[in-house]
Amino acid sequence: MDFDYYKVLGVPRSADDPAIKRAYRRKAKMCHPDRNPSPKAKRVFHVVQQAYETLSDTEKRKIYDDKLLFHRPWTAEEEQNKQRTEDIYRRARRMRRTREAKEDELINPILFYGIHVVGLIFGILAVGTTIVGFVAEDWETHMVFFGLAGLAVIPDSLIGLLGKRSLLTKLASKMDRFITFEWGPETEDNP
Numbered sequence: 001m002d003f004d005y006y007k008v009l010g011v012p013r014s015a016d017d018p019a020i021k022r023a024y025r026r027k028a029k030m031c032h033p034d035r036n037p038s039p040k041a042k043r044v045f046h047v048v049q050q051a052y053e054t055l056s057d058t059e060k061r062k063i064y065d066d067k068l069l070f071h072r073p074w075t076a077e078e079e080q081n082k083q084r085t086e087d088i089y090r091r092a093r094r095m096r097r098t099r100e101a102k103e104d105e106l107i108n109p110i111l112f113y114g115i116h117v118v119g120l121i122f123g124i125l126a127v128g129t130t131i132v133g134f135v136a137e138d139w140e141t142h143m144v145f146f147g148l149a150g151l152a153v154i155p156d157s158l159i160g161l162l163g164k165r166s167l168l169t170k171l172a173s174k175m176d177r178f179i180t181f182e183w184g185p186e187t188e189d190n191p
Helices: 005-009 017-031 041-056 058-070 076-104 109-136 141-162 167-179
Strands: none
Touching: 005 017, 005 041, 017 041, 041 058, 109 141, 141 167
């Protein structure tokens, strides 16, 4: 409850309907936005109207009196605790936004792209060498694991070089999931 409607109208809690009506008319004349140039006049007039609507209707007044009976206004300590809690939430939101912004930044772009280029070259060489070894030099079957390491590195390197939004990157991430046996539903967010 924001306002005590009895105090707004300036009547005691035992006031009857004619007294409430007189008090409302008096307050309405003083607070009406057409007569009062104050910028808060519209808000005050609205509160006075709410007070009159509530106290003039017997059912609403009965409900309001029951609420007022159990209403306990904020103490200064509770207000301070509320303010501290809001400050903590505000600081936590600011820290989360800062952390997310730092996560989005690349630490060193040259190093980042360099690692992915080296990984891509390694993957292509590993797969190419394995294919040439099987075709031209008749390698044995267990040498296929050398090529699989290259197949595991290529999709990650492509994702790092091209970003998350390109079509080739989506294909590479699907290939990566297939190679690492993650065949369930996709868990990463690809907008």
